[in-house]
Every structure is written in C-alpha cells, then in structure tokens.
Amino acid sequence: MPHVRLAAAFLFALVPAAASAAQPLRTVIDRELKSAWEREKITPAPRSSDSAFLRRVYLDLAGTVPTLEETNAFLADTDSKKREKLIDKLLAGPRFAIAQSQIWDLAFFGRVPQNYESVQKRPAFQAWLAKQFADNVPYDKWIKELMLAEQPGSETFWVQYRGQPEEMAVAVSKLFLGTQLQCARCHDHPFEKWTQKDFFGLAGFFVRLVVQESGSGPTRMFTIGEKSSGDVLFAGSVKDQKPGRRGDPVKPRFLGSKTDLDEPPTPKDFKEPKSEGKLPKPVFSRKAKFAEWIASKDNPYLAKAAANRVWAQFMGRGLIHPIDDIRTDSVASHPELFKALTDGLVEHKFDLKWLMREIANSESYQLAMHGPSKDALPKWFEQARVRPLSMEELVASLRIVTQFDRPGDKPPELGWEYFRIYFGDPVNGLGDFQGSLSEHLFWNNSEHIRRFITRKKGNLLEEMVTSKEPVEKKVEKLFLTIHHRPPMPTEAKFVTEYLSGREKPETLFEEVIWALVNTSEFRFNH
Amino acid sequence: MVSHLSRRAFLKGAMVTGSGLIVPNWGALSQARAALEDVKKSKKRCILLFMNGGASQIDTFDMKPGRPTGGPFRPIQSKVTGLQVCEYLPKMAQIADKYAVIRSMKTASPDHPDGIYHMHTCYKQSERTPHPELGAVIAKFNGDPNSDLPSFVRMGPCGNAGAGYLGPAHEPFSVDRNGRLPYFTSPYANPEAEARRAELFRQMEAEFTSGHASEPFDSHRTAKERAWKLLRAKGAFDLTKEPEKLKALYGDNEFAKGCLMARRLVEVGIPFVEVGQDNYDSHADNFVCHKANMQILDVAWSALLSDLTDRGLLDSTLVIWMGEVGRTPQINNRAGRDHFINAWTIVLAGGGIKGGQVYGSTDVDGKFVKDNPVNEGDLFATIYHALGINPRAKHYSGIRPVWLTPEGSKPVKELIA
Numbered sequence: 001m002p003h004v005r006l007a008a009a010f011l012f013a014l015v016p017a018a019a020s021a022a023q024p025l026r027t028v029i030d031r032e033l034k035s036a037w038e039r040e041k042i043t044p045a046p047r048s049s050d051s052a053f054l055r056r057v058y059l060d061l062a063g064t065v066p067t068l069e070e071t072n073a074f075l076a077d078t079d080s081k082k083r084e085k086l087i088d089k090l091l092a093g094p095r096f097a098i099a100q101s102q103i104w105d106l107a108f109f110g111r112v113p114q115n116y117e118s119v120q121k122r123p124a125f126q127a128w129l130a131k132q133f134a135d136n137v138p139y140d141k142w143i144k145e146l147m148l149a150e151q152p153g154s155e156t157f158w159v160q161y162r163g164q165p166e167e168m169a170v171a172v173s174k175l176f177l178g179t180q181l182q183c184a185r186c187h188d189h190p191f192e193k194w195t196q197k198d199f200f201g202l203a204g205f206f207v208r209l210v211v212q213e214s215g216s217g218p219t220r221m222f223t224i225g226e227k228s229s230g231d232v233l234f235a236g237s238v239k240d241q242k243p244g245r246r247g248d249p250v251k252p253r254f255l256g257s258k259t260d261l262d263e264p265p266t267p268k269d270f271k272e273p274k275s276e277g278k279l280p281k282p283v284f285s286r287k288a289k290f291a292e293w294i295a296s297k298d299n300p301y302l303a304k305a306a307a308n309r310v311w312a313q314f315m316g317r318g319l320i321h322p323i324d325d326i327r328t329d330s331v332a333s334h335p336e337l338f339k340a341l342t343d344g345l346v347e348h349k350f351d352l353k354w355l356m357r358e359i360a361n362s363e364s365y366q367l368a369m370h371g372p373s374k375d376a377l378p379k380w381f382e383q384a385r386v387r388p389l390s391m392e393e394l395v396a397s398l399r400i401v402t403q404f405d406r407p408g409d410k411p412p413e414l415g416w417e418y419f420r421i422y423f424g425d426p427v428n429g430l431g432d433f434q435g436s437l438s439e440h441l442f443w444n445n446s447e448h449i450r451r452f453i454t455r456k457k458g459n460l461l462e463e464m465v466t467s468k469e470p471v472e473k474k475v476e477k478l479f480l481t482i483h484h485r486p487p488m489p490t491e492a493k494f495v496t497e498y499l500s501g502r503e504k505p506e507t508l509f510e511e512v513i514w515a516l517v518n519t520s521e522f523r524f525n526h
Numbered sequence: 527m528v529s530h531l532s533r534r535a536f537l538k539g540a541m542v543t544g545s546g547l548i549v550p551n552w553g554a555l556s557q558a559r560a561a562l563e564d565v566k567k568s569k570k571r572c573i574l575l576f577m578n579g580g581a582s583q584i585d586t587f588d589m590k591p592g593r594p595t596g597g598p599f600r601p602i603q604s605k606v607t608g609l610q611v612c613e614y615l616p617k618m619a620q621i622a623d624k625y626a627v628i629r630s631m632k633t634a635s636p637d638h639p640d641g642i643y644h645m646h647t648c649y650k651q652s653e654r655t656p657h658p659e660l661g662a663v664i665a666k667f668n669g670d671p672n673s674d675l676p677s678f679v680r681m682g683p684c685g686n687a688g689a690g691y692l693g694p695a696h697e698p699f700s701v702d703r704n705g706r707l708p709y710f711t712s713p714y715a716n717p718e719a720e721a722r723r724a725e726l727f728r729q730m731e732a733e734f735t736s737g738h739a740s741e742p743f744d745s746h747r748t749a750k751e752r753a754w755k756l757l758r759a760k761g762a763f764d765l766t767k768e769p770e771k772l773k774a775l776y777g778d779n780e781f782a783k784g785c786l787m788a789r790r791l792v793e794v795g796i797p798f799v800e801v802g803q804d805n806y807d808s809h810a811d812n813f814v815c816h817k818a819n820m821q822i823l824d825v826a827w828s829a830l831l832s833d834l835t836d837r838g839l840l841d842s843t844l845v846i847w848m849g850e851v852g853r854t855p856q857i858n859n860r861a862g863r864d865h866f867i868n869a870w871t872i873v874l875a876g877g878g879i880k881g882g883q884v885y886g887s888t889d890v891d892g893k894f895v896k897d898n899p900v901n902e903g904d905l906f907a908t909i910y911h912a913l914g915i916n917p918r919a920k921h922y923s924g925i926r927p928v929w930l931t932p933e934g935s936k937p938v939k940e941l942i943a
Contacts, residue, residue, distance in 0.1 A: 180925055325925045370738045386740045429656070429691025429923040433742040435749025436694035437676055437756065441710040444753050450714065494729055501722075511715075511723040518727050518750070520743040521734045 025344050025358035032337035033364045033381055045368040045383035050075055051485035052526070053083060053366055056384065059525045060314055061090035061360065063099025064396035068481045087360045091353055097134035100352075101126055102392045103313065107175060108157055111424040114167065118222070119160045128153030139306055139350035140295040143176055147291035149224040159211050159222045165232060168206040169199060176294060177255060178305030178326035186238040192327050200234045201253030201260070205290040207232045212278050225279035226287050229266045252286055254293050255301065261289060301326070303350070307341035310352060314359045316377040316385025322431070333379060369526045376433060386526045388433050391416075391423040393525070398517060401482045402452040403460045415448045443518055453513045455506055464509040471496055474509075482516040569668035570842045570877045570913045571792040574661070574800040575785070575827060577819075577849035578683035579807030580641070582863050583871035584855055584892050585816045586612050588629045595855035595891045598813055606882045614820035617828035623882040624831050624840070625875035626941050630886020631852065632899040633867045638807070639686060641850030641865075646685035648906035648931055655923045656690035660906065661798040663930055665689075665696045667915045668797040671748075674755040675762055675796055681784040682802030691923040695749070703784040703801075705763040713757060724754055762794050763787070775829045782826040789833050792843050806849055810860035831875055844877035844912055855892040869895045872905065878912030880943040903935030911937035 023031075037044055048056070054074050058066045066074070074086060090096060105126055113119050128151060132142040149155040161167040166185055173181035183189045184199035208227040215221050235247030251260035263284055273280060293299055304326055312318040319332040319341070332338035341355070348354045359365055369384035376386045389397060395414060399405055404412075422442045428434055443449055455461045460481060464474055475495045479487040487495065499508050516522065582597075589610055590596040601610035604622035611619050618625075635644035640651045647657035658666075661678040669677030676699035678689075689696040700708050713720050727750070735743050761767070765787060776782040784801035791799050803823060808815035827847065834840040852870020853863035869888040875881060886898035900908075907917035910930060917931045 183926070322925060369740070374739045374741050374744075376740055376742050386742050388742065426694055428693025428695075429921055429928075431924075432693070433745055434693040434695040435742075435745040435747075436697055437699065437749060437752045438697060438708075438710070439694065440750045440753035441708075441756070443750070444720075445710045445713045447714070488733065491730070491733055494726075498722075498726055503719075507719070511719065511726060515723055515727045515730055519730050519734055520738075520740075520746050521730075523746055524740075524742055526738065526740070 025340060025355075026362040028340045029337060029359065029362040029364050032334045032340070036334055036380055037382060040380055042380050042382045043371075045371040047363065048366050048368040048384065049485070051483070052368060052384075054086070055484045056525060057083075057087060057090065057360060059389065059393055059397075061087070061099065061356070062093060062095035063102060063393050064095065064400055066484060067400055068477070071480055071484045083366065084361055087357060091357055097130040099393075100133040101130035102390065105129055106390065107309075108171075109160060111420060113160045114164075115160045115162050118162070119156050122156045124153035125156035126153075133352075136351065136353050139345075139352050140302060141350070143302065144291045144295040147172075147294055148287065155222050155224045158206075158209060158224050161206075162211040165203040165206040165209070166199075168209070169203040172206075172294075173202060173255065174324040176305060177299075177301035178308060178320075178324055179255070179301065180325050181255070188237075196234065196237070197250065198253070198255060200232045200250040202255055203232045204250055204252030204261075205286045208282065208286060210279060214277070223278060224287075226282045226285055227272055227279060228282040228284065229270055229272060252290075254290075254299070261286070263289075303342045303345050304338075306350070306352070307345045307355065308338070310355050311341060311359065314356065314365055315381055316387065317379070321377075384526060386433075386524050388423075388426050388524055391419045394423055394523075395419060397522070398449075398452045401460070401517065401522075402513065403458065403463070403481075404452050404456070406458050418442065418446070418448050449517075450514075453510055453517070455510070461506065461509055461513060464513075465506050471499055475499070478512060478516060482513070483521055568670075568795060568842075569797065570844060571668065571795075571797045571839075572660075572664050572799075572844045572846065572877070572909070572913060573785075573788045573792060573830070574684075574798070574846045574848070575823075576682075576684055576800055576802045577806045577847070578642075578802045578804050579638070580849040580851035580853055580865060581806045581819070582808070582812060582816055582853035583629070583869070583888075584853070584863075585813070586615065586820070587627045587871045587873060588888060588892055590855070590890065590892050593891050595857070595893070597857060599817075606884075609884050612820060614817055615824045617824050621828055621831055624835070625845075625847075625873050625881050626879050627884045628872045628874070628886055628900055628905070628938075628941070629869075629884060629888055630895040630898050630900050631867075631870045631872050631905070632895050633851070633870075633902055636851060636865050636867050638850060641867075642686050644902055645848060645850045647687050647690070648902040648935070655926065655928055657687060657928070658690035658692040658696065659685040659687045659698070660909065661685065661698055661800055662689035662692050662696040663910070663915065664798040664913060666692050667919070668913060670795065671695075673795060674752075674759040675791070675794065676752075676756065677796060678798050679791055679796055680800040680802070681787065682780065683804050684800045684802045691921055691928065695745075698800075701763060701787070703780045703787060705765050705787065707760065707763060711756065711760075720754075720757070762791065765790070772833065775825075775833070777822060777825040777829070779822050779826075781822050782829070785826040785830040786833075789830055789837075789839075792834075793837065793839065808853070808862050809858070809864055810862040812853065812857070812861060812863040814861075834876060840876040842877050844879060844909065845875040846909065847873040847875075869893065872900075874908075874912075874941065878914075878943055879941055883940070885938065885940055898938075900938060901935075903932040904938055907931045907935040907937040908941055912942060 054071060055065055058064060074082065079085065109119065109122070145151050146154055146157055149158050158168065161171065170182040170185065173179045179192075179194070181194055181199050181202065183192070184194040184196050188195045208230045210225040210227060212223045212225045213220070231249035231251070233247035234250045235241050252263075253260050263286070266283070294302060305323070308318040308320055308323050308326065312321070312323045319334055319338040320326050320330045321333070345355055364381055367382070367384050369386060371383035373383060378385065422439045426433055426436070426439065453461060455465065464478070467474065472492065475492050476486050478495070479485060479491065495512055498512060499505070501508055584590050584595060585597055585599050589599070589601040589612060591601050600613045602613050602616065602619050604611050604619040606622040609622050609627060611622070633644065635641040635650060643651040646659040649655070649657040661680065665677035678696060678698045680698050680700050681703045685698070688698060715723065731747055735747070765773070765783060768786060768790065773786065776786045781801065781803045788799040788801050803819065805815055805819060831840060831845060834843055834845070851865045851867050854866040857863060869892060886900060887896045888894065889896050910917040915930070917935060917937065919930045921928050
C-alpha cells in the first residue's frame with residue numbers, strides 16, 4: 001500500500017509543474033491542499049458560512065469586524081461572486097493599509113522593542129509602512145528602502161538596534177531571509193550550514209551604521225549615518241573565548257555567498273571626519289550594497305520568506321513552520337505549493353496584494369473552522385485556523401460592534417497601555433495561545449472594557465433600551481451586530497428569557513452585550 | 527498529579543447555596559484539617575524573601591569581627607556550632623538548626639536590574655531569551671491549574687522577568703501586603719449580577735464551542751472561570767482572619783504582614799509566594815540601614831519559620847532568603863558598602879534542605895570565596911531539585927530549546943536533605 005500511495009503522490013506532483021503558469025494561484029492552492037488531504041486520508045471541513053467568511057476576511061484584510069450595515073448587505077447579496085467582490089472591496093479600502101501596517105509593525109518591533117525609550121512611539125514609521133501598502137509598493141522595493149533608511153520614518157527600524165550590528169543581523173535574517181542565524185552568533189548553527197563566520201559576515205554590513213539624533217521632545221529626530229571604516233570583530237566560539245581578546249576583523253559577506261564582499265580597501269591613514277552633526281556620505285557604502293543585494297535576483301531567500309509569511313498570516317502556519325526557520329534542508333508541507341507561491345510572487349514583481357487576493361479567494365481559505373481537530377493551526381489546513389485578535393483588532397472591533405464612535409467625536413483616550421499588558425502578547429514561547437487570569441479580571445471588572453458597552457448617546461446599548469422593536473428583533477440585531485449572524489433558536493430563546501428578568505432593561509441589555517463580546521466567538525479570528 | 531487542594535477538601539470549607547453556587551468559607555477552611563493534610567501531601571511550595579538592593583553578608587551571616595572589613599556589629603553564637611550571626615538576628619540565631627547558610631555565592635550580574643533578573647531566572651538578562659522567574663517555573667510545575675487561587679503571588683519589590691516563555695498563564699499576581707488585590711479584581715457588578723452574567727456567558731460559550739472545538743477556546747474559558755473563582759476565594763488574602771497573638775509574633779510592619787500572608791497562602795496550597803523587603807542598597811550609611819532592616823527581618827523571618835514548623839509545613843515549604851547582590855567587604859567613605867558579587871551569602875530553609883549547616887566559606891576579609899563556590903545555575907538547580915522539579919526540564923522559546931538552568935548547573939548535594 002505505501003508504494004501505491006507514493007506513486008499516486010508522485011503523479012500528483014508531476015502535473016502541476018507544467019500547469020502552474022496557466023492556472024491562477026488560487027486554483028493551485030486548492031489542488032495542492034486537496035491532493036495532500038487525499039494522501040493523508042483527511043476529510044476537510046465544509047465551506048464556511050457567509051457569516052464566518054465575512055468576519056474572517058474583514059479581520060484579515062481590514063483589521064476589524066464589519067458593521068451591522070456591512071453585514072446585512074453582504075448576507076442579503078445573492079450574487080454568486082459576492083465573496084470575490086468583497087475581497088476586492090476590502091483590498092481597495094482605506095482600512096487595508098492600516099491593518100497590514102499594524103501586522104508588519106508588530107513583526108518588526110514586537111510589543112516591547114529594544115531601545116524602548118526611542119522607538120516606543122513611532123507614528124512616522126507606522127505611517128511610512130502604511131503608505132507602502134496603500135500605494136502597493138512592491139515588497140522587494142520597500143524592503144530595500146527599509147534597509148537604506150533614507151525615507152522619513154523608515155529609519156526607526158534601525159534605531160531599535162542602535163549600536164548593535166549583531167542584533168541587526170539577527171533581525172534581518174529572521175524577518176526578511178526567513179532564517180535563524182542567531183544560533184550562529186555564539187556557536188556554529190547546530191542543524192544548519194551557517195557558521196559564526198556567516199553570522200559575523202552579515203553583521204559586517206551594519207557595523208558602520210550610526211544612529212544620529214537631533215532635537216528633543218516633539219522635535220526629536222533620528223537619521224541613519226554610515227561611517228567609512230570599522231569592522232566586526234570575531235573571537236571564536238563563545239565557550240572558548242578568553243577575556244581581553246578582542247578578536248579578528250571579519251569582512252562583510254552576503255548570506256550564502258562563498259566570497260567576501262568586493263570592496264575597495266579603506267585608504268591608509270584614513271580618519272573618520274570629526275563632525276558634530278550628521279556624518280557625510282561614506283567613501284564606500286556597505287549599507288547600499290546590502291540594500292541592493294536583498295532586493296536582487298541573487299538573493300534567493302527574500303521571496304521564499306515573504307511568500308511563507310503571507311501564507312501563514314492568512315492560513316495560520318507556514319508551509320515551512322515556523323516561518324522564520326527556513327533551512328537548506330527544510331521540506332515544505334506542500335512542496336509544489338510552496339514553489340508556486342514563491343515563483344508567483346517573483347513573477348508578479350513582489351505584489352503582496354496579488355498574493356493576498358489569491359489566498360483569500362481560494363476555497364481552502366474559505367473553509368469552516370469546525371472539524372475533528374482541536375489544533376489551533378491544523379497542519380494540513382483542513383479547517384480554518386484559530387488565532388486571538390491582536391489588541392488593535394480587538395479594540396477596533398469593540399468600537400465597531402458597540403457603535404462606540406460618533407461622527408465628530410474627539411479620538412478617545414482608551415488606555416492602550418492596559419490593552420498592551422492584557423492583550424499584547426497572549427502566547428507562550430511556542431506561540432500557543434494562553435488565556436490568563438489577569439486578562440479576564442480586566443474583561444470582567446475594568447472600566448476600560450465597560451466604557452464600550454455602557455450606555456452612551458447613539459451606541460448599541462442606548463438603541464436597545466430606547467427602540468420600540470419587539471425583543472425578538474432586538475436579540476436578532478444583537479447577534480447580527482456582534483457575531484455577524486442571526487442567533488440559533490436556542491440562543492434566541494435563552495437570551496430572550498434573560499432579558500425578561502426583573503432588573504432594569506438597561507442592566508440586562510448591558511449584560512447580554514458584555515457576554516457576547518466575552519465569548520470565544522468574539523475573542524478569536526476563526 | 528496530586529491536586530494540592532482537592533475539590534473534596536475544598537467543599538468541607540465551603541457552603542453550597544441553593545442554586546449550587548459554591549461560596550467558600552475561608553475562615554472555616556483554614557481550620558479544616560482535611561485541607562491542611564491535603565496541602566502537606568501535595569507538591570512542595572516555596573517562599574522567597576527577597577532583600578531588594580542586596581543585603582550585606584558581612585553584617586548578617588558571614589561576619590568578620592576584628593578585621594578592617596568587619597564593621598561595627600558584633601557576632602553572637604547561634605544554635606549551630608561554627609555559625610555566628612549578627613547581634614541583630616538573635617531570634618534567627620536560636621533556630622539556626624532550621625536553615626543552611628551558603629557563604630560562597632559567586633555570581634555574574636553586579637547591578638540592580640540585571641542582578642534582579644539573574645537571581646530570579648538564573649540566566650543573564652543580556653541574552654534576550656525571555657526566561658521565566660523561578661516563581662513562574664514553580665507555579666507551572668507545582669501548581670494546580672484547577673485551583674481557585676493564583677499560583678504565583680508576590681508582594682513588594684520583587685522580580686522583573688515575569689513568566690517569559692512559559693506564557694501568560696504563569697504570570698505573577700501582585701498583591702498588596704495588607705491583602706489588597708491588584709487592579710481589576712473588584713467587580714463593578716454586584717454579586718447577583720456577576721453570577722447572572724457569568725451563567726449567560728457559559729450558555730453562550732457552550733453553544734458556540736459545541737460546534738467549534740479548539741484549544742484556544744478551552745484556554746479562554748478556563749481562564750475566565752479562574753477570574754470568577756478568585757473573586758469567591760478572596761478571603762484567602764484577608765489577614766484579619768489571623769489571630770492577634772500570631773500577628774504580634776511576626777511584627778507590625780509591611781514586611782511582617784507579607785511574611786504572614788505568605789504563610790497563609792502556602793497553607794491553602796499556593797506553590798510560590800515572594801515577599802520583598804526594601805532599603806538594602808546602602809551605598810551610604812550601611813550600618814544604620816542594616817540595623818533597622820534586621821530588626822524587622824529577624825522577627826518576621828523567625829516567626830515565619832516557627833509558624834510553618836508548628837503547622838507541620840516547613841518540611842514541604844522551601845524558604846529562600848536572598849537579594850540580587852551582596853555588599854562589598856570594603857567600607858566606603860560614606861560608611862556605605864557597594865555592590866559585590868564575588869563572595870556573598872544566601873540562606874535556605876525547610877522543604878528538602880538540610881538545615882543547621884554552613885556551606886562554603888570566604889577568606890578572612892570576605893573578599894573572595896575560599897571553597898565550594900556556588901553560582902546562579904547551581905543555586906537554582908538546588909532549589910528546583912529540592913522542590914521536586916527537574917532542573918534540566920526543557921522548553922522552547924521559538925525554535926530555540928531552553929533549559930530551566932544553564933548547561934553544567936548542578937544541585938549542591940550537601941544542601942539536600
């Protein structure tokens with residue numbers, strides 16, 4: 001039997017290579033996932049309901065759940081192409097760039113970045129990032145600009161690693177090359193070909209970067225300068241290092257290259273110019289060389305890492321997982337698909353929007369999440385993944401469903417620091433979600449959550465209390481607003497009963513809204 | 527796995543209302559023999575008395591009388607041969623058979639944030655892997671996930687690393703030493719309203735998850751239930767339930783209240799409690815600071831050890847006394863002592879530790895370790911071993927495997943009972 005299965009898999013594998021150019025990527029995705037389900041004898045979940053799809057695609061493309069009007073319009077639409085139409089609308093919409101910039105900003109900085117005091121607030125960087133998505137700048141182009149750090153705002157990425165070329169090498173290799181080079185910082189990589197020389201060779205491109213600072217308070221500004229001299233020093237394995245030994249200079253080397261960077265020697269007796277403010281342009285710019293390389297055809301890692309990252313953003317896990325550990329000998333869970341994603345991204349000139357559109361339009365993305373597996377990130381993508389809403393998504397969604405904002409309102413002070421503490425990083429070292437006691441004390445007892453729900457002019461609770469509609473209609477509206485679906489008969493029954501309690505309607509409606517936003521159905525993207 | 531406070535024992539100290547809601551009666555529970563027996567049989571617990579700023583070894587447990595580094599305090603003989611302690615620790619001197627003094631700590635992080643991190647995680651802060659504090663480790667391994675109470679509680683100035691890669695389920699729960707709970711533990715809803723909406727939440731959650739099973743949903747629901755259980759178990763933090771006579775034994779100050787609270791909490795099965803004592807960072811007026819601190823410390827610490835002994839809990843409760851650094855043998859020109867990591871002292875008592883001994887020694891002036899140096903990893907390996915936790919248990923931070931103690935760390939055999 002195993003032989004037969006192998007043969008079948010082999011045949012499946014042969015067909016796509018020839019066909020991939022003609023077929024849209026979404027078709028390749030579905031075909032490749034299906035062939036793996038057949039091989040693994042897995043029954044995939046059925047197609048998602050319109051409500052489930054609607055909520056998922058809004059969160060993934062707009063960073064928030066839909067409004068009641070948007071929900072009603074979509075559920076009522078009878079066009080068989082309505083899902084595709086919605087995807088196009090969201091990709092062209094104003095929230096798309098903001099949502100994507102939040103996702104990538106989090107990947108670049110985490111919740112508590114290094115050099116916290118300088119980069120904790122970074123509106124200019126976030127605006128720069130959002131502009132790349134709004135203008136759909138090709139990914140390779142904006143990564144190159146990020147490395148050059150010359151466009152206003154983009155410099156913040158380097159500022160977090162001020163004076164730490166090794167940290168820069170770790171970040172760049174993980175984020176943009178999809179490799180875990182940091183192992184090779186202290187010792188040669190245990191399971192990969194990378195040696196400490198590769199690591200320090202990469203760090204060599206960044207060792208001359210200087211974070212320049214001017215102004216203070218609101219006029220505080222950073223720029224990235226570059227010196228003309230200076231090398232990374234390498235002193236061998238950390239275990240064998242002796243105090244007092246500084247190590248030998250290491251020349252820069254592109255990752256995977258067999259030779260050092262070809263650069264003119266620094267002139268003898270060269271002295272860095274003494275300048276109070278910004279450094280002049282360097283005699284030879286290693287930074288420019290690196291920026292050119294990272295976006296060039298000579299760099300095989302950029303497309304793979306980006307394709308895998310975007311896939312995981314929508315589908316839960318990478319085809320190579322985790323996404324920042326692509327090794328030379330890594331085999332993707334769906335090798336042909338991985339190749340199709342990577343090649344497609346290159347053919348489409350690193351158009352991330354194209355990639356997102358294809359993934360979101362696949363039947364695979366649009367599966368329901370219910371199935372036999374309790375795994376949040378099913379390996380074979382046989383049902384939709386489950387991930388917690390980010391703090392940004394959570395707050396944006398709470399504002400939408402409770403109808404918190406009114407036109408002309410001043411931006412409210414929401415207490416972001418609390419949201420960062422309780423919702424900022426809800427996972428353990430393996431990335432698994434963990435509910436925490438303090439998160440729920442906050443949900444249950446804080447005014448920060450309650451303020452969204454409690455009665456306010458024009459909000460959901462006020463509408464529930466003042467509207468003359470029958471209670472059944474109100475219950476239906478509550479579910480459609482918060483869960484984007486009508487209630488099940490059992491739900492309608494127990495919520496209606498609840499609302500007939502002895503307490504004031506305002507109290508009871510507030511409790512119902514509170515319960516609806518506290519459920520897993522609201523807390524997660526599923 | 528032994529639940530450290532079983533449902534059955536719990537119910538003995540609880541009243542069940544008509545609607546089936548359990549209203550714990552903690553006053554009764556703390557007297558309930560069955561519950562206490564349960565706690566004793568369970569996994570070991572740990573109390574960390576953290577001397578924030580770094581206590582001076584020469585002015586406490588490694589005295590150098592007559593030497594230029596010795597300072598003005600006089601030594602007194604303890605109950606244990608070979609162990610003299612400071613004259614301001616008279617009560618601790620009388621119960622020296624209960625603890626082991628390690629005089630040979632040789633550590634690597636000389637300052638406050640890095641030392642506090644290092645002495646709570648046994649790893650260097652500069653490494654960037656988010657290591658968990660020992661409190662989070664002990665909470666994970668020796669705590670009961672179904673308990674009504676948090677498993678990692680701290681009071682006063684304590685650790686700075688949190689749960690790290692172990693995740694939010696093991697984050698510390700900080701309480702005030704008067705028993706005041708942190709922000710967001712007091713509901714704005716009255717008890718009936720809270721119970722009512724809780725029931726509604728359960729109905730909704732059950733409805734959704736019956737068709738949609740996923741591990742994150744389970745974790746969400748369990749954490750939510752813990753938040754409600756905590757509200758019902760708040761009485762555990764109420765010090766007014768303790769007899770006046772006992773309170774007087776610990777002393778009337780913040781640190782003493784923390785120690786009494788710690789005993790109260792380990793008694794109901796909380797596996798880790800940290801109590802910080804402030805004002806040890808005596809770069810100036812070292813002797814004034816230390817005299818004042820010790821007069822509080824001696825009373826509260828000895829009361830804690832005696833109280834645990836009286837309740838039969840000391841054998842299963844490890845009590846650690848340490849700071850993030852020691853203090854220089856040299857006395858500076860402001861009558862202060864500065865940070866010192868080459869030769870300093872930590873004291874371990876109870877659970878799994880062989881008391882009544884001195885381990886390691888320093889030279890005549892206390893400037894270096896003469897024999898048996900102990901580093902952070904060895905100390906933590908000893909602590910984990912004593913508590914029944916494998917010091918080399920492996921976890922992951924991203925793809926990187928990490929161990930509870932660094933490679934090469936070994937428990938100090940001589941200290942283990």
